[in-house]
Amino acid sequence: MLGWEFPPFISGGLGVHCYELSRKLANLGLEIDFFMPATGECSVQEYPNLRIIQVCKTELQPYYNYTKSQKPGAPRKVRFNRLTDAAYIYNRELEEMVARYHKERKYSLLHGHDWLTVQGGIALKHRLGLPLVQTFHSTEYDRTSNPFGYIVDIEKAGLYHADRVITVSNRTKHRLIAMGCPEYKIRVIYNGVDWEKFEKKCIAGPSAEKQGAAQQAGKKAKQPYFQRKRKIVLFLGRITEQKGPVNFLLAAKRVVEKYPDVLFLVAGTGDLLPTMINLSISLGLASNVMFLGRISEEDSRRIYAIADLYVMPSMSEPFGITALEALSSATPIMISKTSGVSEVVRTAVKVDFWDIDGMANKMIAILKFDTLRKAMSAHGTTEAKRLTWDKTAQSTLMVYHELVGYGNF
Amino acid sequence: MGAMKICMYFQVHQPLRLANFSVFANGSEPLLKTYFDEGLNRQIMEKVAEKCYLPANRLMLELLEKHPDFRVSYSITGVFLEQCRQFTPDVFASFQDLYRTGRVELLSETYYHSLSSLFQNKLEFVHQVEKHKDAISQIGRTGRVFRNTETIFSNEIAFMAGSLGYTGILSEGLSSVLGWRSPNYLYNVAGAGGVKAFLRNYQLSDDVGYRFSSKSWNEYPLTASKYSNWLAHTSGDVLNIFMDYETFGEHHWKDTGIFEFLRHLPAEVSRHGNLEFSTPTLAAEATSAKGEIDVPYPISWADAERDTSAWLGNEMQRECFSLLQSLESQVKESGDDELLHAWRMLQNSDHLYYLSTKSLSDQDVHNYFSPYESPFDAYMNFMNILQDFKGRLEAKGAESGRIGVE
Numbered sequence: 136m137l138g139w140e141f142p143p144f145i146s147g148g149l150g151v152h153c154y155e156l157s158r159k160l161a162n163l164g165l166e167i168d169f170f171m172p173a174t175g176e177c178s179v180q181e182y183p184n185l186r187i188i189q190v191c192k193t194e195l196q197p198y199y200n201y202t203k204s205q206k207p208g209a210p211r212k213v214r215f216n217r218l219t220d221a222a223y224i225y226n227r228e229l230e231e232m233v234a235r236y237h238k239e240r241k242y243s244l245l246h247g248h249d250w251l252t253v254q255g256g257i258a259l260k261h262r263l264g265l266p267l268v269q270t271f272h273s274t275e276y277d278r279t280s281n282p283f284g285y286i287v288d289i290e291k292a293g294l295y296h297a298d299r300v301i302t303v304s305n306r307t308k309h310r311l312i313a314m315g316c317p318e319y320k321i322r323v324i325y326n327g328v329d330w331e332k333f334e335k336k337c338i339a340g341p342s343a344e345k346q347g348a349a350q351q352a353g354k355k356a357k358q359p360y361f362q363r364k365r366k367i368v369l370f371l372g373r374i375t376e377q378k379g380p381v382n383f384l385l386a387a388k389r390v391v392e393k394y395p396d397v398l399f400l401v402a403g404t405g406d407l408l409p410t411m412i413n414l415s416i417s418l419g420l421a422s423n424v425m426f427l428g429r430i431s432e433e434d435s436r437r438i439y440a441i442a443d444l445y446v447m448p449s450m451s452e453p454f455g456i457t458a459l460e461a462l463s464s465a466t467p468i469m470i471s472k473t474s475g476v477s478e479v480v481r482t483a484v485k486v487d488f489w490d491i492d493g494m495a496n497k498m499i500a501i502l503k504f505d506t507l508r509k510a511m512s513a514h515g516t517t518e519a520k521r522l523t524w525d526k527t528a529q530s531t532l533m534v535y536h537e538l539v540g541y542g543n544f
Numbered sequence: 545m546g547a548m549k550i551c552m553y554f555q556v557h558q559p560l561r562l563a564n565f566s567v568f569a570n571g572s573e574p575l576l577k578t579y580f581d582e583g584l585n586r587q588i589m590e591k592v593a594e595k596c597y598l599p600a601n602r603l604m605l606e607l608l609e610k611h612p613d614f615r616v617s618y619s620i621t622g623v624f625l626e627q628c629r630q631f632t633p634d635v636f637a638s639f640q641d642l643y644r645t646g647r648v649e650l651l652s653e654t655y656y657h658s659l660s661s662l663f664q665n666k667l668e669f670v671h672q673v674e675k676h677k678d679a680i681s682q683i684g685r686t687g688r689v690f691r692n693t694e695t696i697f698s699n700e701i702a703f704m705a706g707s708l709g710y711t712g713i714l715s716e717g718l719s720s721v722l723g724w725r726s727p728n729y730l731y732n733v734a735g736a737g738g739v740k741a742f743l744r745n746y747q748l749s750d751d752v753g754y755r756f757s758s759k760s761w762n763e764y765p766l767t768a769s770k771y772s773n774w775l776a777h778t779s780g781d782v783l784n785i786f787m788d789y790e791t792f793g794e795h796h797w798k799d800t801g802i803f804e805f806l807r808h809l810p811a812e813v814s815r816h817g818n819l820e821f822s823t824p825t826l827a828a829e830a831t832s833a834k835g836e837i838d839v840p841y842p843i844s845w846a847d848a849e850r851d852t853s854a855w856l857g858n859e860m861q862r863e864c865f866s867l868l869q870s871l872e873s874q875v876k877e878s879g880d881d882e883l884l885h886a887w888r889m890l891q892n893s894d895h896l897y898y899l900s901t902k903s904l905s906d907q908d909v910h911n912y913f914s915p916y917e918s919p920f921d922a923y924m925n926f927m928n929i930l931q932d933f934k935g936r937l938e939a940k941g942a943e944s945g946r947i948g949v950e
Contacts, residue, residue: 393567467920481904484924485917496566500924506863507923514904 137229137245137252137259138171149249149272151456152303152326152527159528161185165535168240170233172225188236191228219285226255233259243539244268246531250275250286253293260296266538269297273453274310280376291315299534303454304475322534325479327524328459330516333436365398366502369442369466371435371457372449374405379448379471379488384411386448388418389495394502395423402427402438439464443508444501448488449474458483463519467501467511469494479522482514548728549782549822549831550775550813551742553617553691553714554789557624557657558592559894561585561915565928575886575936579929584915586631593632596793601638603792603803608645611810615647615821618789619691619714622655622672622679623892629682636683643684649823650684651691652677652710658891659855661692661701662842663869672888673708687825689713693893695744695786696852698842699734706739712828714786716845717743721837728780729834730827740828741837744786744845748774753787757800765801768808776816781834782827786845847902855896860923865896867930871937878940886933898922 138153157167161184173189229252233242246268247256253269260267274290275282294300294316301322302308308321368387372378380401387399401411401424408426415424430438439445445461445468452474459476461468462483470477471488484501486494501507563581571578607614620639628636642648654660655676660669677686689712690705697715705713717727725731727743751771755761763770775783788795796802813819822830846854856862868891875887898914899922916922 389568481918482920483918484920492566492568496568496928497921497924499567500928504923504927506859507920507927510858510860510901510923511920514901518904 136167136169137233137247137256138169139225139248139251152270152272153248155327155329155524156528156531157185158182159524160532162525163528163532165532168236168242170229188232190225190232222251223254226252226258229255230258230262234262237263244535246270246535247293247297248272250289250293253289257292257296260298266298267296268299268301268534268538269293270301270303271307271311271453272303274307274314276310277307277377277451277453287314294320298538301531301534304478306473306475306478307453322530324527324530324534325475325522326454326456326459327522327527328456328463328519329524330459330463330519330522333439333460333463333519334465334516365396366394366443367398367400367441368444368446368498368502369400369402369438369461370446370448371400371402371430371438371461372447374401374403374408374411376407377449377451378405379450380407380411381414382448382488382491382494383446384414384418384420384424385491386446386494386498387420387424389492390498390502391420391423393495394499397423397502399424400427400438400442401425402430402435404429435460436464439466442466444469444498446494446498447471447474447476448486448494450488452476459519459522462515465512465516467508467515469497469501480518482511482518484511546830547818547820548775548778548780549827550819551617551782551784551786551822551824551827552615553619553651553784553786553824554791555691555787556597556618556620556789558585558589558627559657559892560623560627560889561588562895562925562929565925565932567928567932575882576889579886579933580889585627589627589631592790592794593635595798596790597632597635598638599798599803600789600792600806601635601642603806605638605641605645607807607810608642608647611814613814613821614810615649615823615826617649617651617687617689617823618642619651619653620680620683621653621657622676623657623889625679625682639683647823648684649687649689649825650680651689651714651824652680652686653691654693655679656888656891657693657893658888659693659696659852659865659893659896660891661696661704662852662856663872665872666704668872669704670708687823689742689824689828694844694846694854696842696844697741698839699736701842702733702736702739702741702839706737710739712740712742712824714742714784714824715744715839716843716850717745717784718843718850721839721843725835726780728778728783730782730831732833732836734836734838734840740831740833742782742784742824742827743837744784745778746845748778748783749785749787752785752805753791753795756791756802756805757796766805768805768812771805772809772812772816772819775813776819781831782822846897854900854902855893858899858901860901860919860927861896861899864899864923864926864930867927867934871934874937874941878937878944880940883933883937883940890930890933895922895926899926 136157157169161167161182166184168186168188170188170190173191242265245256245259245265247253248270249272256267256269275286291314294311294314299322300311300316300320301324302311303326305323308323311321312318370380370383374380390397412426415421439461445466447455447458447470449471450473454475458468458470469484469486472485473488477485484497486497560580561584563579652673653676654672656672658672660672663669680686688710690710691714692701695715702713727745730740733739733741751766756766758764792802792806842852843850844852856865871887875884898916899919901919
């Protein structure tokens with residue numbers, strides 16, 4: 136398995152996917168060597184059958200800058216060359232290292248993730264004569280509205296050389312076909328969610344006890360000040376054009392006109408953050424919108440749990456794991472029809488990202504009708520429990536079997 | 545012993561679908577236009593007329609003219625009639641033609657295809673049955689048999705039908721009600737006086753209604769001669785074959801051969817000396833009940849559960865239903881005909897049916913029939929409309945109260 140990010144250093148769906156997939160595949164009895172850039176430290180404990188191998192240490196700086204700024208926006212002109220250079224160097228190192236390990240480990244199959252490992256994957260496929268599976272969690276077209284030709288070319292090369300291409304939704308599948316990938320190569324495998332991690336009662340655990348104790352002592356439990364009496368609508372994701380944060384604010388404006396006691400939380404950061412802050416002020420929403428910036432996983436769990444509604448108004452979303460996380464936390468979700476996750480989830484209100492009034496209309500209804508929220512929570516958690524990473528891993532294993540045959544692992 | 549009577553009965557209904565209601569609407573449009581999507585309703589009515597009602601009625605007329613022993617029954621809702629007259633007058637006329645043959649029975653039901661039989665106060669139910677009888681008289685006179693919305697049935701409903709003068713009532717031949725007994729006889733109903741229950745033979749009905757075009761069914765393809773053979777080898781007094789009329793051309797498309805099946809059915813049935821076509825009213829006169837059934841809780845023909853859970857199975861549905869019910873006295877006191885009509889149109893059981901969350905656990909017919917993306921979308925829209933309606937009603941009440949004071 137050729138990766139780029141792995142916990143604790145993750146900036147999106149790719150890291151979560153790699154972590155959960157390798158872990159579950161290892162559970163299924165596969166031996167996996169996961170190659171990734173050296174992070175200096177690795178908090179992920181190794182599972183039996185799963186080895187994490189760090190490739191090179193020195194060239195990582197650009198990656199961190201890249202991660203911190205989340206995604207290219209204004210600063211990308213400067214960083215971009217450094218990122219592509221780093222990717223190139225990493226792939227060279229990766230190739231050498233995997234080839235060296237292969238002598239001893241005798242790999243059966245290579246599996247790369249996104250464009251970042253494509254070059255190494257292709258080189259290794261031909262050098263070692265191994266089948267190559269390439270997963271695309273997103274394409275350059277999903278990440279930015281002015282795609283960088285160099286990366287698109289790498290992606291196209293990946294589609295050409297890979298023996299099987301895995302992608303996370305039918306939506307991305309069609310994009311890959313449009314990029315020239317023959318349909319027979321593509322398998323759609325949806326992401327899952329580790330629902331236990333986001334289950335409300337686990338998170339509320341210690342604090343709920345505290346609240347109970349406080350109530351027994353006759354004191355009113357202390358809630359965060361912003362939470363009191365107000366309904367909370369949550370946006371969580373990179374603040375960039377593709378995720379639709381501007382439409383979120385415009386809809387918020389419409390909601391507040393009819394239903395003033397709502398707080399809109401915007402978690403995450405990105406190139407549009409300054410625009411968003413200015414917009415919230417010019418719309419007169421300063422007291423209804425709160426920006427949380429980049430938040431930890433721990434905080435994200437808390438924030439899902441207190442939200443009355445999670446909104447993902449993305450214009451383009453290959454999958455959208457956060458929607459499943461919110462669902463696991465028994466929070467009703469509103470997702471755009473142009474997201475991969477809307478292909479699998481039924482307990483969701485699906486909207487057109489451009490239909491501001493339609494979104495606002497439905498947000499109000501969800502906030503207003505308690506019965507609806509209860510029903511959505513109940514069905515949502517049941518559904519989240521069905522969308523496991525085990526399923527993802529099993530489907531991935533089937534793809535491996537297509538290439539290597541049974542009994543070769 | 546006489547021949548076994550075959551009662552074929554078809555439900556004819558199209559819901560009045562709700563408009564996509566926005567809380568940002570300014571309220572300048574007339575009430576019915578704001579709540580109901582005229583364009584969509586017209587479009588669906590015209591589509592189904594083309595695929596089902598017109599060709600099916602044409603064929604039925606042909607069969608009735610050709611076979612003097614052939615009889616059928618229809619249950620046509622008021623909501624359907626209203627749309628039919630407005631959007632597809634030729635369908636309306638073709639039903640009149642069918643009635644004129646004298647061998648078509650029209651069944652009674654609630655005008656609004658509502659769950660008013662389950663209201664606490666039964667006066668609304670009685671009113672809707674009367675209103676249906678009035679409306680259907682444009683086509684012909686109803687017989688003396690009642691069929692409640694989606695065959696929702698209980699001892700109490702049977703009793704009400706009896707008190708309204710009906711001799712028979714249609715229901716579902718549930719084995720949990722019948723036990724070892726066969727649905728192919730008429731039964732008295734506990735505490736309901738002399739009214740006779742007709743129980744649907746769901747096996748034989750669903751062979752046509754559901755399974756006809758299913759290639760994975762081991763009896764596929766079903767021919768008229770095979771089917772009439774099955775009928776002839778069934779024992780009993782009255783065989784009740786009930787289904788949606790849309791079975792012909794809409795649930796099963798024309799190319800499945802469903803019309804050809806129907807075309808040959810009367811001739812094939814008449815080859816068997818022990819079978820004859822009848823209608824519920826005739827059968828109720830000629831046949832005596834063979835026992836008594838006891839149905840304390842309402843049953844229906846819907847879903848696997850065959851109870852009222854298709855409409856009242858979850859919290860969202862019960863909340864909407866109780867809100868609707870709670871508005872009754874206010875609506876009636878307002879004396880506003882437009883509000884009253886809208887309130888009754890909102891009682892359409894279909895609005896509640898779309899809120900069912902059963903479709904979330906398995907793909908079923910709720911999805912097939914629903915114009916919504918999910919039950920949650922359906923709830924939001926329906927509840928928004930109900931809230932808007934309640935708001936208008938209160939505004940109206942405040943207004944008239946003020947006038948009263950002056």
